[in-house]
Amino acid sequence: MLFPQGRSTAAPQLGAMFDTKMEARNKSEQTLAALAVSEPAQIPALFAEIRARFDSEVLSAEDESSWKRFRDAWLGRKSGVLALITDNWLKPATPQLKRAVGQELNQIRAHVESTIEERRKSVEAGAAESAGARDRVDLSLPGVLRPLGSHHLIRQVLQQIEDIFVSIGFSVVEGPEIETPYYNFEALNIPEFHPVRDDMDTFYLQLPKGAPQPLLLRTHTSPMQIRTMEKRQPPVRVIVPGKVYRRDNPDATHSFIFHQVEGLAVDSDITFCDFTGTIEYFVQQFFGPGVKTRFRPSYFPFTEPSVEFDVSCIFCGGSGSAANGGACSKCKGSGWIELFGAGMVDPAVYGFVKYDPKKVSGFAFGMGIDRLAMLKYGIDDIQVFFQNDVRFLRQFP
Ligand code: FA5
Secondary structure: OOOOOOOOOOHHHHHHHOHHHHHHHHHHOOOOOOOOOOOHHHHHHHHHHHHHHHHHHHOOOOOHHHHHHHHHHHHOOOOOHHHHHHHHHHOOOOHHHHHHHHHHHHHHHHHHHHHHHHHHHHHHHHHHHHHHHHHOOOOOOOOOOOOOOOOOHHHHHHHHHHHHHHHOOOEEOOOOOEEOHHHHOHHHOOOOOOOHHHHHOOOEOOOOOOOOOOOEEOOOOOHHHHHHHHHOOOOEEEEEEEEEEOOOOOOOOOOOEEEEEEEEEEEOOOOHHHHHHHHHHHHHHHHOOOOOEEEEEEEEOOEEEEEEEEEEOOOOOOOOEOOOOOEOOOOOOOOEEEEEEEEEEOHHHHHHOOOOOOOOEEEEEEEEHHHHHHHHHOOOOHHHHHOOOHHHHOOOO
């Protein structure tokens, strides 16, 4: 034990480290008389012994905390070895011994102080060196792999659609998801109380009393036909991707939020042939050369004539029969799948945007991106696009 028993809670630790000084300490706790020292000639040997123990212990102060404990054990003001020597040897020394003890004590104090200071420097340098080694960048280690996300399949399909139309001279524009009834309906030749509104009536926003007009979540991207023609003079060739909203009950092919791409081409001499040629080119590029296409008569208030555009069923190859011999469940045995609505722009629409219907003509179409993605990638439930299940998303890196 370095310290007398029961003095300090730190004593057992210190004792374990500086065990060989036990004697030095024990001696410093006793008076010279108790140590049977009465002659000045005995003093140097006594201090030599203390110094030898100090020198042998100092190297065991290897880090900052053990250095501090070592410093306190020797230089502590109340109970350091040198303080004990002062109290127990110097102060009570006989006048005959005092001078010799004082001289030796000064020498050993200088030695202890300078050695402990040197030791502090080398302990600090060692700590800095090992910290440097710890912090050094090892360029041979492999880098940290950070998982990269990918675009959602809807975004990927949209990109494919955009690339095809941009390659034939269309540009991409976007418009607001919150619309006025004027742009969503009236300017598209769908007046109030027109029965078509029943199919597309939608989510109206709750507005403060006195709001100038009602607002709604757009039911299709067609309002951008009007907004585009209001801003631009023919020739116009744009596609408009975006989210749309309807009060449709969710099932395998319906969602109340889905995505459309509107297309609009207006110029002085656009014919129905330009229209069919453009659409067929798109379908061949998007699905590949194997698919067949067909138009069916349909009705939209803002196109005349209007058509529904079908592709041969990619699941049964257009045969209408499933592999087990029954009817194909995807096309319900018809061999065809409806892709989107389209038509030649109704001349009445030009009246809303101040185009002269006698001078211009054009076509428009509105595709459901989600349905196109389902067809191309054989996905049988539209809801997976909105569920954010990474097991699904990871299949389309
Ligand atoms: C329209 O929305 C018209 N605006 C399209 C149009 C544009 C016609 C320009 C003429 C000229 P329709 O209601 O059929 O049309 O919707 C277009 C496509 O959106 C559908 O073919 C289908 O692919 C998709 N769609 C419609 N309702 C839903 C729904 N609830 N969930 C997912 N996709 C839908």
